[in-house]
Every structure is written in structure tokens, then in C-alpha cells.
Amino acid sequence: ATEQPIAIDIVGNYLIVLGDGAYYYATIGKRTGLVGTFTKVSTGFDSNYKPNDMFVANPREIYFAANTGRIYKSTNVLQGVSLIEEGNVTAQHLQRISVQDDVILATGNSGTIIFSENRGSTFAAAPVSPSGFTFTANAVVSGGRWFIGSGTGDGKFFYTRDYGNNWIRIAISDAAAIQDIIAPTEEVVYVAYTTATPAARVLATNDGGVTWSVSNDDTQRRLLNVPAFARANRLAVPDVGDFTIMSNNLAVAGLASGSTDGVIVLGSANLH
Numbered sequence: 001a002t003e004q005p006i007a008i009d010i011v012g013n014y015l016i017v018l019g020d021g022a023y024y025y026a027t028i029g030k031r032t033g034l035v036g037t038f039t040k041v042s043t044g045f046d047s048n049y050k051p052n053d054m055f056v057a058n059p060r061e062i063y064f065a066a067n068t069g070r071i072y073k074s075t076n077v078l079q080g081v082s083l084i085e086e087g088n089v090t091a092q093h094l095q096r097i098s099v100q101d102d103v104i105l106a107t108g109n110s111g112t113i114i115f116s117e118n119r120g121s122t123f124a125a126a127p128v129s130p131s132g133f134t135f136t137a138n139a140v141v142s143g144g145r146w147f148i149g150s151g152t153g154d155g156k157f158f159y160t161r162d163y164g165n166n167w168i169r170i171a172i173s174d175a176a177a178i179q180d181i182i183a184p185t186e187e188v189v190y191v192a193y194t195t196a197t198p199a200a201r202v203l204a205t206n207d208g209g210v211t212w213s214v215s216n217d218d219t220q221r222r223l224l225n226v227p228a229f230a231r232a233n234r235l236a237v238p239d240v241g242d243f244t245i246m247s248n249n250l251a252v253a254g255l256a257s258g259s260t261d262g263v264i265v266l267g268s269a270n271l272h
Helices: 243-248
Strands: 007-011 014-018 023-027 039-041 051-058 061-066 070-076 080-086 094-100 103-108 113-116 135-142 145-150 157-160 177-182 189-194 200-205 231-236 249-255 262-268
Touching: 007 051, 014 051, 061 103, 070 094, 103 135, 135 189, 145 177, 145 189, 189 249, 200 231, 200 249, 243 249
Parallel strands: 051 094, 094 135, 135 177, 177 231
Antiparallel strands: 007 014, 014 023, 023 039, 051 061, 061 070, 061 094, 070 080, 094 103, 103 113, 135 145, 145 157, 177 189, 189 200, 189 231, 231 249, 249 262
């Protein structure tokens, strides 16, 4: 009850919540969906290198981006983590991490972008990085196709198709901070961002980034009837293995307008 949740996900039949230098797991009832008692796990985490984000590739591969360039991995959530990157590539804090197939992408402070092409056996810095930003969101679409976004006060959104050798900036005129990016398929990408007002926005493409729709534009057809709220922190799609369902159902978690209450917004496409 005293923890500030940093990240949340499902690992097998466990709900995992990342906290301050530890994570907590609890069993999810198979029939009821009810969550049991949480158990704290701090084994393997160094108090000097606390984790800032978590990505579940599968129940045996959970990755954690941490301070001073560290990356942890868990192969068994009941037993803790081990260090797979010791800060040899960067000493900057890593804020977000994502995984697709063999590629691991981690981004963070001062324009830091590091990646692995072999599921964490080795890491390297991206050849080129848009400098001067703290990258608080990223997503690996496939191989060297990545999207990254910067945080509070910046709101910059970038795309590469060649492992960071070249970057294209995708202009979002009213973005003050990019909070999250998720790519359920190679064509469909969702972006959560916040304006300076503040107001939550969701950006979407279904053609790999050629064209985009934004949730406050009533003239487009992709994101309709999105209610007004203050901030969109995290995105999620159903993990069901069906690309149609994954691409056309979206959950957005954030902050309600005019209050300190949290809000979860669920959207589903009308498929005929």
C-alpha cells in the first residue's frame, strides 16, 4: 500500500507490479480473475541501480531498465533477477525498455538509446541519437524499426528503420510529453501523449506510420469518442495472439480531468 507503482504486467498466472527497487507478484485466479496476496521480491536488485521500467517478453524473460545503464533479467519471477548489462554502454539512467523477437531497446536520460540484437547477450549504443532529450517511451516494431518519445517539456517523437543510424521526427504540434508507445503489429502503432494544458491524447497509425490519427480530431475515423481526461500514462492491448483483436482493442490508463483520481479508458473498433 505504501509503494508507488512504476509498471504492471502479467507473467503467466501472476500479476507483477514494479515498485521501488523490487517487484511484487500475486496469483491471478484462473476462473475468477481475482488477485491474491502480493509477495515482494528484491533478490538481485542493487539499491544503487533501481529499476525504472519492466517488459515481459514471455514468462521466462522479463527485462528491467534501471539507473546508471543497468539492465536486469528474470527467468523466474518467484526467484528474482540477475544483471545482464552492467552499465558498460552508458552511465545514464534508463527509463524505458521494450523487446521484440531478438531485439531489446532501452532509452533514457540525455538522449540515451542502447539496444541488443541477441536477446541481451551484448548491448551497444545506437549509432545516432536525437540529443538533448530524456526518452521516456519506446517500442520495437520489428528488427531495426523503432519508435521513441521524449518526456515532460519536450514531447518529441522519432522513428528509425535502420537500428538508429537515421532518425525521422514525426511532428506532434501539441505534445508536451510522450508517455507510452505500443505496437501490436508492424502496421498498427499507438502513442499516448499529454499536452501542456494538460490533456490526454492518443495517436494511432494503421499503415506503419505513413498516416496518423489523433484522438481529439473528430474528422478522422480511427480514434472516435475518446473521453476527455488529463493524462494518458500507459497503453495496453489484449495479449491473445490474434492480430485483429490486438490491433482493434486498446486500454489507456492515466489521470482523470480536474481531480487526483486515476482513470482507465477502454476502446474497441467497430468491425464488420
